[in-house]
Amino acid sequence: MEQKLLNSPQSEVNVIDSLFAEMVLDKALLDFRKKKIQQKIDQSLQDRNKREFLRLSEKLKDLS
Incomplete structure (x- = not known):
C-alpha cells in the first residue's frame, strides 16, 4: 500500500x-x-426605474 506523507512535495x-x-x-x-447585475442595471435604465437602478448599483459596488 502506498503511503503519502503530509509534508511530501506531492x-x-x-x-x-x-x-x-x-x-x-x-x-x-x-x-x-x-x-447579471449589470444586465439588470441596464434593464432598470430602460425601464426608467431609479429605485431599482440605485439598489443594483449599490449591490454591484459591494461586489467590487
Whole structure:
C-alpha cells in the first residue's frame, strides 16, 4: 500500500492545485454575478426605474 506523507512535495502540489482551482472558480462566480447585475442595471435604465437602478448599483459596488 502506498503511503503519502503530509509534508511530501506531492501533497504540497495538490494543496496548491486545489487553492488555484478554488480561486479560479471564485473569480468566475464573481464575474458571473457582476454580469447579471449589470444586465439588470441596464434593464432598470430602460425601464426608467431609479429605485431599482440605485439598489443594483449599490449591490454591484459591494461586489467590487
